Amino acid sequence: MSIPRTVITGIGVVAPNGVGRENYWKALLAEENGIGELTRFDASRYPARQAGQIDGFEPRDHIPSRLLPQTDVSTRYALVAAEEALVEAGIGPDCGLTDYSMGVVTSTAQGGFDFTHREFRKLWSQGPEYVSVYESFAWFYAVNTGQISIRHGMRGPGSALVGEQAGGLDAIGHARRTVRAGTRVVLTGGVDSALDPWGWASQLAGGRVSTVDDPTRAYLPFDAAAGGHVPGEGGAILISEDAGSAAQRGVGRVYGEIAGYAATFDPAPGSGRPPGLGRAAALALEDAGLPPGDIGAVFADGAALPGPDHDEAAALRGLFGPRGVPVTVPKSLTGRMCAGGGPADLAAALLVLRDQVVPATAHSTDIPDDYGLDLVTGGPRECPVRSVLVLARGRHGFNSAVVVTAPEQS
Template identity: 45%
Template sequence: MTRTVITGIGAIAPGGIGIEEHWESTLRGDLHVRPITAFDPSGYSTSIAGQLENFEPERFVDDRMLVQTDRWTWLALGAARLAFADAAYDPSATDPYDTSVILASGLGGVEFGQREIQELWSRGRRAVGAYQSIAWFYAASTGQISIRHGTKGRSGVLVSDGAGGVDSIGAARRAIRRGTAGVVVGGTEAPLCPYALTCQITNGGMTTSPDPRGGYKPFDARANGYAPGEGGALLILEDEEKAAARGARQAYAEVAGYAATHDAHTHDTRSPDPRQYARAMIVALEDAGLTPDDVDLVVADGAGDPALDRAEAEAIHLALGERGATVPVTAPQGFTGRLGSGGAALNVATTLMAMRHSLVPAVGNLDTPAEGLRLDLVTGRPRPMPVRVAMVNARGFGGFNSSLILRTLPGAS
C-alpha cells in the first residue's frame, strides 16, 4: 500500500505568518492570547483570544477576491500558497485531476455573514450582496483554493470542530491510496466577531478570565476553559513515490496511522467519558502497526477544562498503559488559543517541526500542573529529544475524537 508523506506546511497563526515564525514563537513561549481588539468584547463573558498580529490579506488575496470572501478564506488561501511553496509543489505542472483539496471547517465565513445580516436588518434585502450565498459556506475555502490553483481532484470538507484538522488528513490519505498524487489538507478559522463569539459562548467551555495569563491553561491546576483563536495551518500530503518522481525534497514525516471515534454523548459538549477517545488512539496505533512503546511524544487536545483535561489524561493511560505515565505530553496551543478547525492542523505542523528539530515545545501557558494527571508534561523550556513517532490527538464538540500517528522516514536526519 502506498505511503502518504507530508511535504509542505503553510501556517498562518497568532505566533507568526509562516511555519518558521510560528515555530520560533512557540519555542520562546510567547503568549498570543490577549484582550480582543477586533471589536468591543465588554458585553461578553469571554473577552480574550488568540489573534493574528501581522497578517496582511493583500499579500495573499487580490482586491477582487477580498470583497467576495470571508477572512477565514483569506487565511486558507494564504496558508495554501505557503504550503505549496514549502513543498515546491506546482499543481499547474501536473494533470489537474492529480491534486485534491480536503479541508476542515468550523464556523465558516461567519464575519462576512454577520455583516450581511446587519445589512439585511438595517437596510433591507436589496442591500445584501450576491457573494453572501458563497462566502459563508463551510466549503468556500476548499472551492476557492481549487479555483485559484486549478485543481480538479477529489475534494471535500470535514466538519468535526476541533478534530477536523486531523480528520482531513485521514480523508486525504484515503484519497492518495485511491490514486490521487497530492492533497491540500488542514483548516483555518476566523471566529473573532460578535456573532461568532456569541455562538461559541453557548458551548459553556470558554474561559471567563479577562487576564490572558489566567485564561486558557491546558492541564493547569487553574484551568477554567479555553480562549478562542484565529488562524490555522494547511499541509501538502503526497504519495511518496510520486513525490520522489517529481523531485520533492525529504518529506517531514509519514502519516502512519489514523482513527476517529464518536462519543454519542450530546450535540453541544465534549464527553467526560474517556473510553471512545482512548479507542481512537488504540486503533490509530494498530493502523500504524505500532505499539505504545513506540510512541515518543503525545500532542494532546488540551481542552483547558479541569474535567476534560482529566478525561484526556485517563484516555492516554487507557490507550498507552504503563507508557502513559512516562511518554512526554505537550499542548502548545495554550500559547495561541483553540483555533477551532485550524487548531489540530496547526498542532500537526508544530509536531512536524518538533520531529525535524528533535525539540519538543512546552505546554502553553502552564504554570502548575493539576494533581492526579500522572502525565509527563513538558513544562518550562522546550525539551531536547528525538521524536521518531508522534501521536497527535484532537476532540471536537459533538463527540468527535481523532488520533493521528506521524512517523519519521527512513534516512531522515
C-alpha cells in the same frame, strides 16, 4: 498490491503567534503568547475578553484584489497558508502534475462567520438589494476547498469535513484515504475564524470559554486552576502526497508520513461507557503498526476543563502508563482554533520530527499528580522523537487521532 505511503511535503501556517511556518515554530519554542484582549470589536461588556487573535495581517499583501470582495477572513487565511505549503512543496504550473491528479480536502467548523454577519446587517438595515452576491457561498463550510482548488487549478477529488476541533484531523485522515485511492497530491488541513460579535457570542454560549482576564492564566490545559479555553483563529494547510510521486518529482524535503489515523464518537452521556478518545488513539497506533512505546511525544487536545482534562489524562495513562510519554499542548499560546487547531498541532509535530525538540505547554504549572502526565513545561525539551501522536476532540463527542512518523532514511 502495497498501499501507497502518504507523506507531507509542504506546510503553511497562519496562527495568532506567527504567520508562516517558521515564524509559528519559533514562537512556540520561545513561548511567545498569541493570546490577548480581543480588539476586533468592543468586547468590554462580554464575560470573556481574551482571544487568540491574528494581528497585523493585511489581506491585500497576500491575496489578489478580485478575491477580497468574495472571501471571509477565514478563507483569506486558508489561501495564504495554502500558498505557503504549495510553494514549499514545489507545486505549480511547471511541476509536472496534471490538474486532475491534485485534490483538496479541508475542514472548517464555523464557516464564513464575519462575512455572513456583515451581509445580514446590510439585509436588516438597508434591504436585500445591498447584500453581496457572494453571500451565496462565502459563508459555506466547503468554500475554502473551493477557493483553493479554483485558484490553483486542482480539479481532483474535493471534500469538506465538519467536526469542530476534531475536523481538521479528520480532513487529514481523509486526504490520506484520497491519496491511497490514486490522487497524487491532496492539499489538506483546516482554518477557522469567528471573532466578530456574533461569532464571539456563539462561542461563549457553549459555556467552555475562560473568563480570566490575564492572558497568561486564561488557558491552562491540565492545570489545577483550569477554567476553560480561549478561542483562537487560524490553522494550517499541508501538502499530502504519494511517496512515490514525491520521489519522482525530486521533492527537496519530506517532513514525515501520515502513518496512522482513527476517529471515534463518544457514547451517550450517562451510558457508563468511557469517552472515545483513548480508543481513537489506540486505533491510530494500530493503523500505524506501532506499539505505544514507539511514540516519542503526544500533542494533547487540552480542553482546560477539569472533567475533560481528567478523561484525556486517563486515556493517555491507560495507553502509555503513568508519565510514559512527553505530552504537550502548544495551543496554550494560540487558543483553540477549532478546525484549525488539529492541523496546526500536526504542523508542529512534523517540525518536532525535523528538529528533535518538543515545545512546552506554556503557563500550566500546577499539574495534579493523579493525572499521571509527563507534561512538557518550563521550556522546550530536546529528546529523540521518531513518531508523534496528535489528538483532537470536538464538541458533542468527536474524537480524532493522527500518527506521524519521521521520513524514511535514504
